[in-house]
Amino acid sequence: MRLVKERKGQFIIIAAMLLSIMIVSVSTVIYGTVTYYRQERWEEYVTIVDSVKTASSNILQIGLANYTQTSNPNVLRDYFNSWIRDVRNAYPGFGVDVGYDLAKSPPYSLGLARSWNQPTSYVASNATVSIDIASVGLTGYNFSSHVFLKMSILDAGWYSKESQRYVIINATVSREGPEPIVNLKASNFLNVTLDGVSQSFSVKRYYSSTYSYFIYEIKVSSIYSKPSSVEVTLLDNRGIRTISYTETVEQISN
């Protein structure tokens, strides 16, 4: 009888020990799971990816700006080759590796495209960039980015009203998105030529309900004969240049 009682008491202790082992085991697993995110340096990795992504997009921009001013068709490839090397130095110890693929299907060549001397002119750069971070096992993260500037001469007219003779050029300017660029000043319009001759001019911007768009109105005063061609050179605030040209100039008189 005494032996039976002792065995039952041992069962209670064994049960308590098993229960304790279960509590400790389950708690350890749960603790490890919920604190994993906190113990990793996720924020640092996220900021690295974000920083490299932003910088890669900026390279497309400065590459395009350089191309529009120097006409060097290899500039984007050269910049990205340097970037691949430099980004490793910028984040030593993380194993950051950047790859790139420049757009090559028409109208792109080595990631760059340009169509100037048309009523609607544009320049663009386009690339797909991949980011690997070996230290966290991040591979194959890639994104496409492009930069774009377009200027359209909507109409150009030579006005002969009473004693005044002047030319009005209405143009729109847009960037990637696409979204209109509305913060340009007269100084952004580098040159306006009529029949190949540079002119002094004034610029004002307004919203046109006719075109449902923001319009830059370029006025060239004291023009006493109808020009046969108009050329406008634009340099936006990013340093990207484009040139629009038209031979359609209307004569408007009262």
Add this chain to the structure above:
Amino acid sequence: MRVVEAIMASLIVISAVTFLYFFASTPSSQAHDTSELEKIGHNILHDIDEQRLLARFVYKLEWANLTSALVVSLPTNVYFNLSIYDINHNSIGDQLIQYGDQQVFTSSSAVASVTYILPGYQTSYNPRILVLKLVNG
């Protein structure tokens, strides 16, 4: 009578729970604060960059404007210290870009560090590495 066994069983369970209490403490708040500061620092640099101001300040050496932009963007109790390097980690500019009591950086164990890269400005590829250190004042 199983009083002794019951007491022993209770002690075993209490020991297990006590062990867990000390073992499974949450990470210190300092680590959490550092992570938050890193996030704030990166977001602010990114915002200034998006506004096309960061590259201008850095490449045109407009340190006063850069300091002001960071001061107005960061919470008032956050002190900062910004260092700028070229791609070979040579320091750029001899002027201090900082705010707040700099001794806090040496005394505090929760200093956040954010590295941000600018690839160039306008048409030129010429990378700059910005290292922004942040600490709660």
